[in-house]
Amino acid sequence: MAAREQGCEVVGFGRSPQRLETARERGAIDLAARSLEDALEGAEACFCCGPVGMLPGQVQAALDAAGEDCVVSDVGSTKAHVVGVIEDGRFVGGHPVAGAETSGVEHARADLFDGAAWYLTPSERSSGLLLERLHRLVRSFGARAIALDAATHDRLLATVSHLPHVLANVLVAQGARTLALEDEPLPRVGPSFRDATRVAGANTDIWTDIYLANREALAQEIDETVERLRAVGAALRTADAEDLASWNDAARDDRRRLLEADLAGEDVHQLQLTVPNRPGIVAQVALALGRADLNIVDLALAPASDNRSGAMTLWIAGEGRAGRAAELIEELGFPVQRA
Secondary structure, eight states, X not given: OXXXXXXXXXEEOOSOHHHXXXXXXXXXXXXXXXXXXXXXXXXXXXXXXXXXGGHHHHHHHHHHHSOTTOEEEEOOSOOHHHHTTOOOTTBOEEEEOOOOSOOSGGGOOTTTTTTOEEEEEXXXXXXXXXXXXXXXXXXXXXXXXXXXXXXHHHHHHIIIIIHXXXXXXXXXXXXXXXXXXXXXXXXXXOHHHHHHTTTTTOOHHHHHHHHHHTHHHHHHHHHHHHHHHXXXXXXXXXXXXXXXXXXXXXXXXXXXXXXXHHXXXXXXXXXXXXXXXXXXXXXXXXXXXXXXXOOEEXXXXXXXXXXXXXXXXXXXXXXXXXXXXXXXXXXTTOOEEEO
16 A cells, blocks of 8 residues: 555455455555466565565565566564575565554555664675665655664564563463462453553464564573563562662663664653543644644553543653643643653
């Protein structure tokens, strides 16, 4: 859809004629091809989309069918396993860090990549001209193209993508076990638990492949996480309030730095406000800031125990923009505390 908005002709090929027809009806492709060779005839770029365990074979098949001037990429979330086995200079690994909890062409939209990071992992063999073409194409979709080597990509994604899925699965399993042992009904689940477990139980076929493809980096991250948890446990057992306070403060500072890094170094300012718990409040605040061209970097909600009000925390980039955002929110009648 993003490519078609840029005037490209998009041809689809896959195993399911029914899904291809749905894609055509939804405007995701112009037409469906009956063979891979037909799909890639005259193509300038090809994207291979499938579970990461299938990508090496899928990419090689595309290269075999594509012309000499066609750049072939993929969208898998692990890269070393495919970049390491494909020796053709027309291949440039790729990974758009975008998506939603919904899946399938029925939920596709053209703005999915707006502002998203799209990692490109060229090898020493990759054609410079074709890399440039892919870079321009990705940027035309609205994404931020970021070039990394495959090994670095996999280490980063083990931390910020694959490990959170592991932890989400562990948290829900631990919560279910605790409830079974206590033989009590499910308590009101707080927003922190909901947010931390949103990705639990994601598509098993896809994620089993991801875990295995990036197993070494992911296992190392799990080991380091266990050590950090042990340190927190030790501070709790010794009632070391100073250590716990330092640990919590460091986490807040680390999160701020991560947000700033995502914005290429801009300072991020936190705004906290209490709002009544009624429909449309979040949209009211977001739209007021949007009309003033003030972007919300991140947002967190925490309903009060009586469910009549709630705390809203916003992160805004830039001191001047944060100040203007605070003014607009106060004009709506919600006092703001800045941090």
